[in-house]
Amino acid sequence: MEKSRTAVNYAQRPRIGVLLTNLGTPDAPDKAAVKRYLKEFLSDPRVVDLSRWQWVPILNGIILNTRPAKSAAAYATVWTEQGSPLMIHTQAQTNALSHIMSERHGDDVVVDFAMRYGNPSMASVVEKMLDAGVEKLLVLPLFPQYSGATVGSTSDALNDCLESRRSMPNLRFISGYHDNEDYIAALALSIKRYQAEHGVPKKLVFSYHGVPQRYCDEGEPYEQQCHRTTQLVVDLLGLTEDSYMTVFQSRFGREEWLRPYADETLADLPSQGVDSVQVICPGFSSDCLETIEEMGEENREVFIDNGGTSYGFIPCLNSGQDHVAALAHLIEDQLAGWL
Numbered sequence: 131m132e133k134s135r136t137a138v139n140y141a142q143r144p145r146i147g148v149l150l151t152n153l154g155t156p157d158a159p160d161k162a163a164v165k166r167y168l169k170e171f172l173s174d175p176r177v178v179d180l181s182r183w184q185w186v187p188i189l190n191g192i193i194l195n196t197r198p199a200k201s202a203a204a205y206a207t208v209w210t211e212q213g214s215p216l217m218i219h220t221q222a223q224t225n226a227l228s229h230i231m232s233e234r235h236g237d238d239v240v241v242d243f244a245m246r247y248g249n250p251s252m253a254s255v256v257e258k259m260l261d262a263g264v265e266k267l268l269v270l271p272l273f274p275q276y277s278g279a280t281v282g283s284t285s286d287a288l289n290d291c292l293e294s295r296r297s298m299p300n301l302r303f304i305s306g307y308h309d310n311e312d313y314i315a316a317l318a319l320s321i322k323r324y325q326a327e328h329g330v331p332k333k334l335v336f337s338y339h340g341v342p343q344r345y346c347d348e349g350e351p352y353e354q355q356c357h358r359t360t361q362l363v364v365d366l367l368g369l370t371e372d373s374y375m376t377v378f379q380s381r382f383g384r385e386e387w388l389r390p391y392a393d394e395t396l397a398d399l400p401s402q403g404v405d406s407v408q409v410i411c412p413g414f415s416s417d418c419l420e421t422i423e424e425m426g427e428e429n430r431e432v433f434i435d436n437g438g439t440s441y442g443f444i445p446c447l448n449s450g451q452d453h454v455a456a457l458a459h460l461i462e463d464q465l466a467g468w469l
Contacts, residue, residue, distance in 0.1 A: 150243040154171065168193070174279075242259060252288065253291045257291070268303075275359065276351055304460065321410060333399065339414070341387065342386065346388065356412075393432050396433040409442070
């Protein structure tokens with residue numbers, strides 16, 4: 131089970147609240163907990179936008195009877211004594227940002243976090259912040275690139291939290307930071323540091339979570355923002371065009387998703403003479419199942435089994451000093467006029 135997270139001090143009745151949100155995690159790496167989590171996650175029409183009459187029978191009749199056991203086994207490989215990596219890193223980011231805000235702004239600002247799916251729920255944390263006296267609320271979903279399935283869904287959940295309240299806080303919502311200068315610099319520095327220790331590969335692979343191609347065809351800016359992030363990091367590092375590429379991971383179902391697919395690409399690279407790669411996942415603010423297990427382990431096997439000789443995984447920014455400083459700067463820019 132997840133251990134209790136660090137309590138946030140609301141004793142001083144802060145005027146301003148900063149709410150970090152992430153996607154979420156099961157409460158434990160077992161079938162029952164994973165099934166609860168997947169049911170909430172996959173029931174969101176922002177995540178799967180098929181007609182409910184079409185999707186619900188598939189979800190309840192097939193997916194929730196087959197996928198939880200497999201996913202639980204995967205979660206078990208990344209789980210720690212402190213809980214899931216996503217929970218640990220999000221808590222650490224919150225603690226670090228809370229310390230910075232306290233040092234700079236005293237008791238006027240409180241920083242807390244919630245998960246879009248699972249615990250701690252957005253509803254419970256928003257209610258706690260408002261009941262504690264927060265009058266102005268800034269919400270920062272920890273997804274650099276905008277997608278309706280992440281940032282849009284977080285906005286939906288926030289509105290649901292507030293719709294029954296008699297009074298509303300002043301609200302600000304950060305819908306993305308894919309081209310934020312500090313975020314780009316932190317990514318570039320993480321690559322430099324990793325390569326200083328492990329050497330430079332023949333190909334640096336930027337891997338982002340995939341979405342159905344249809345979503346972007348219908349106007350979602352996600353694909354463009356992913357490529358923009360890659361290009362800004364590449365420009366800052368001064369990389370040549372043939373030394374990097376962008377791929378998309380974690381697809382499921384039969385629908386066409388954003389290409390090129392990470393697994394297929396990594397399987398094919400050795401036949402093209404690329405026998406050493408390093409992978410970074412700039413769309414994830416915290417390491418989690420999709421980075422540690424899927425990109426750090428599963429796709430490593432794909433690459434090596436197809437003739438690759440060296441596969442490196444560059445960890446997410448997590449609660450690293452440069453990342454926390456970038457988030458603090460982003461938050462304070464958005465709090466202008468409130469502080």
